[in-house]
Amino acid sequence: MGYRKRVDANQADIVAALRRSGWYVHDTSRIGGGFPDLVCARAGRIILVEVKDGDTPLSQQALTMPEARLRTAFTLAGVMIHLVRSVEDALALG
Numbered sequence: 001m002g003y004r005k006r007v008d009a010n011q012a013d014i015v016a017a018l019r020r021s022g023w024y025v026h027d028t029s030r031i032g033g034g035f036p037d038l039v040c041a042r043a044g045r046i047i048l049v050e051v052k053d054g055d056t057p058l059s060q061q062a063l064t065m066p067e068a069r070l071r072t073a074f075t076l077a078g079v080m081i082h083l084v085r086s087v088e089d090a091l092a093l094g
Contacts, residue, residue: 010054010086011037017087034066036081040093047082047093048074054085 007029015038018025022042029037029051038049050067063071071081084090 007037008051008053011051013087014038014049014051014084014090018090021091032066034064034068034070036070045094048079049082049084049090049093052083052085 011027011029015025015027018038018040023040024042026039027037028035028039036048037051040047040049050063050071074081082093084093
């Protein structure tokens with residue numbers, strides 16, 4: 001079976017901020033297997049978001065092997081998985 005993710009402590013704040021800015025946010029963090037934490041839609045645009053802990057130094061953050069494999073596969077298909085560490089990162093997605 002797939003790897004089941006824990007939810008990062010900052011995820012609830014990121015989801016709330018995205019929703020306040022008009023995004024529909026579907027939490028997919030429990031899917032596991034490297035799938036991104038959030039699927040967001042607004043104004044005909046869909047984005048995939050991987051949330052990383054904002055309290056962990058960037059140098060210590062890494063994608064899990066399933067996350068990295070899926071990110072590579074999506075990138076090859078022309079779909080970006082956005083990495084965010086904070087509300088500010090998420091709101092910068094547009």
